[in-house]
Amino acid sequence: xxxxxxxxxxxxxxxxxxxxxxxxxxxxxxxxxxxxxxxxxxxxxxxxxxxxxxxxxxxxxxxxxxxxxxxxxxxxxxxxxxxxxxxxxxxxxxxxxxxxxxxxxxxxxxxxxxxxxxxxxxxxxxxxxxxxxxxxxxxxxxxxxxxxxxxxxxxxxxxxxxxxxxxxxxxxxxxxxxxxxxxxxxxxxxxxxxxxxxxxxxxxxxxxxxxxxxxxxxxxxxxxxxxxxxxxxxxxxxxxxxxxxxxxxxxxxxxxxxxxxxxxxxxxxxxxxxxxxxxxxxxxxxxxxxxxxxxxxxxxxxxxxxxxxxxxxxxxxxxxxxxxxxxxxxxxxxxxxxxxxxxxxxxxxxxxxxxxxxxxxxxxxxxxxxxxxxxxxxxxxxxxxxxxxxxxxxxxxxxxxxxxxxxxxxxxxxxxxxxxxxxxxxxxxxxxxxxxxxxxxxxxxxxxxxxxxxxxxxxxxxxxxxxxxxxxxxxxxxxxxxxxxxxxxxxxxxxxxxxxxxxxxxxxxxxxxxxxxxxxxxxxxxxxxxxxxxxxxxxxxxxxxxxxxxxxxxxxxxxxxxxxxxxxxxxxxxxxxxxxxxxxxxxxxxxxxxxxxxxxxxxxxxxxxxxxxxxxxxxxxxxxxxxxxxxxxxxxxxxxxxxxxxxxxx
Numbered sequence: 001x002x003x004x005x006x007x008x009x010x011x012x013x014x015x016x017x018x019x020x021x022x023x024x025x026x027x028x029x030x031x032x033x034x035x036x037x038x039x040x041x042x043x044x045x046x047x048x049x050x051x052x053x054x055x056x057x058x059x060x061x062x063x064x065x066x067x068x069x070x071x072x073x074x075x076x077x078x079x080x081x082x083x084x085x086x087x088x089x090x091x092x093x094x095x096x097x098x099x100x101x102x103x104x105x106x107x108x109x110x111x112x113x114x115x116x117x118x119x120x121x122x123x124x125x126x127x128x129x130x131x132x133x134x135x136x137x138x139x140x141x142x143x144x145x146x147x148x149x150x151x152x153x154x155x156x157x158x159x160x161x162x163x164x165x166x167x168x169x170x171x172x173x174x175x176x177x178x179x180x181x182x183x184x185x186x187x188x189x190x191x192x193x194x195x196x197x198x199x200x201x202x203x204x205x206x207x208x209x210x211x212x213x214x215x216x217x218x219x220x221x222x223x224x225x226x227x228x229x230x231x232x233x234x235x236x237x238x239x240x241x242x243x244x245x246x247x248x249x250x251x252x253x254x255x256x257x258x259x260x261x262x263x264x265x266x267x268x269x270x271x272x273x274x275x276x277x278x279x280x281x282x283x284x285x286x287x288x289x290x291x292x293x294x295x296x297x298x299x300x301x302x303x304x305x306x307x308x309x310x311x312x313x314x315x316x317x318x319x320x321x322x323x324x325x326x327x328x329x330x331x332x333x334x335x336x337x338x339x340x341x342x343x344x345x346x347x348x349x350x351x352x353x354x355x356x357x358x359x360x361x362x363x364x365x366x367x368x369x370x371x372x373x374x375x376x377x378x379x380x381x382x383x384x385x386x387x388x389x390x391x392x393x394x395x396x397x398x399x400x401x402x403x404x405x406x407x408x409x410x411x412x413x414x415x416x417x418x419x420x421x422x423x424x425x426x427x428x429x430x431x432x433x434x435x436x437x438x439x440x441x442x443x444x445x446x447x448x449x450x451x452x453x454x455x456x457x458x459x460x461x462x463x464x465x466x467x468x469x470x471x472x473x474x475x476x477x478x479x480x481x482x483x484x485x486x487x488x489x490x491x492x493x494x495x496x497x498x499x500x501x502x503x504x505x506x507x508x509x510x511x512x513x514x515x516x517x518x519x520x521x522x523x524x525x526x527x528x529x530x531x532x533x534x535x536x537x538x539x540x541x542x543x544x545x546x547x548x549x550x551x552x553x554x555x556x557x558x559x560x561x562x563x564x565x566x567x568x569x570x571x572x573x574x575x576x577x578x579x580x581x582x583x584x585x586x587x588x589x590x591x592x593x594x595x596x597x598x599x600x601x602x603x604x605x606x607x608x609x610x611x612x613x614x615x616x617x618x619x620x621x622x623x624x625x626x627x628x629x630x631x632x633x634x635x636x637x638x639x640x641x642x643x644x645x646x647x648x649x650x
Contacts, residue, residue, distance in 0.1 A: 028087030110162035161579035204563035216484035222261035237435035265475030290383035301491035308526030416447035
């Protein structure tokens with residue numbers, strides 16, 4: 001008997017729909033005519049054991065117990081899915097062949113692998129286990145995937161990486177949450193102070209940005225603009241201060257002296273000007289790549305103000321319920337070359353939908369092949385694109401339609417010609433000073449025909465020649481003020497997590513992160529941000545995201561290494577290396593354990609006096625790590641408990 005184990009019931013149904021009929025539906029599995037079975041997990045059926053499972057004394061939160069580092073890790077069946085675990089275990093005993101059909105990512109790999117090991121599947125069966133990779137739930141795509149089974153052993157490194165991530169989050173979250181919660185109680189704060197390997201550096205980013213904004217002192221600065229006349233059309237050019245002006249400029253080259261700016265404006269008014277440089281360079285810009293999850297979440301936040309978790313939930317509905325997009329938890333923005341053969345069918349169907357950009361979509365040419373098709377850049381999953389099953393389009397709700405249109409547009413861009421333009425640069429001299437103007441002349445709209453109109457219009461500059469004499473009608477001083485950095489929004493905080501090297505201070509780590517950039521994973525980032533709101537560490541003010549008083553106090557109490565992304569970003573890079581067999585699991589866990597010892601030692605000695613004056617803590621809340629289920633990402637969600645009996649992870 002062949003046993004297919006899917007990650008969730010919807011995936012199991014999709015697999016079964018591509019296999020022979022008639023089929024019998026049983027409690028927890030589907031039986032095929034030849035006796036083969038399709039069963040499923042419901043997200044994670046297992047969870048890491050809690051501290052008190054290793055030692056009953058650990059039920060009480062006590063600094064003397066820390067750090068808690070298990071010698072031999074244990075799994076426990078999840079209470080609400082014990083029945084399904086029993087079904088899968090029973091089927092595993094009778095199976096001659098196992099097909100692993102977890103989602104095509106790190107977490108999906110571990111999710112089924114952990115069940116196989118927990119069920120003590122014999123080694124010879126594990127050796128023969130096959131891997132089914134499905135990114136598209138339409139019947140045709142599932143049938144194709146069933147004909148391309150691979151050995152599950154090929155994905156062992158991916159599973160080790162997910163296991164290391166899971167255990168790292170447990171170690172970091174359990175130990176530091178207990179340490180700082182106990183210290184907080186000693187200072188008079190009765191709430192739970194949750195600390196996480198990824199969530200806390202994200203909170204640290206927001207706290208730091210809030211402080212920068214509060215401490216920011218605005219400075220006046222001045223620009224000088226020359227209003228120039230030609231035989232054909234007027235244009236403006238900005239003054240480029242010389243080195244002699246350096247004493248009157250700030251570190252970014254802005255002129256701080258109003259008197260200097262006004263003197264320059266007077267000197268150039270009603271004076272001749274000479275063209276020193278004139279360049280008109282033809283340029284091309286190819287379409288942006290199709291979406292991965294983070295890029296889609298960022299664009300949806302900008303366009304619709306939709307938070308990251310909402311985008312992920314909407315994508316899951318489009319993938320599972322409507323089968324209109326491919327696997328959404330992807331970190332890849334490329335497509336396998338074999339997928340290009342489906343382009344004509346997908347593009348044709350998209351052109352027939354009533355999309356907001358329907359007229360421009362008719363220009364898409366499925367014979368064009370963008371750089372998105374690149375097998376070398378595709379791993380277990382590819383970019384998020386539409387499927388050929390689009391009949392449910394008119395049944396989509398408003399949010400689903402918005403997200404689908406973004407995915408559809410990004411796919412159609414791959415079949416549009418390049419955006420072509422002339423980049424014009426003019427340098428003129430007036431009374432010994434240099435003034436510069438830059439503009440763009442569009443030659444071919446190309447893929448930009450599908451995009452919303454730009455709010456910023458580039459100036460169209462006249463055709464000039466070097467040496468040409470012009471007239472400066474007048475000089476104008478523009479008084480401006482420096483502005484504080486923008487507060488984080490859903491879009492910019494998510495972008496900060498994906499491009500975390502910009503916020504890393506250590507140059508060596510910054511270099512490491514150029515290839516493996518990011519805090520968290522595509523599937524977990526939305527949940528991490530949401531978690532910080534649920535734990536009352538972050539709050540919204542309109543579109544802006546700010547830290548609460550409790551969130552700020554926690555960051556101030558923690559050592560800097562726990563609040564900045566350097567350490568955990570380095571660990572993210574190491575986890576990525578584990579998934580590619582470039583780093584041993586033991587090395588990563590060893591480094592993490594050493595760092596944990598130091599952090600706990602620092603917690604014992606640290607001061608929590610800043611918690612004494614905080615508002616009263618909300619209802620006592622404890623947090624248990626919630627791993628991936630059929631309806632949510634693998635994130636932690638709050639559970640109401642008393643602190644002494646609760647469970648916590650990061």
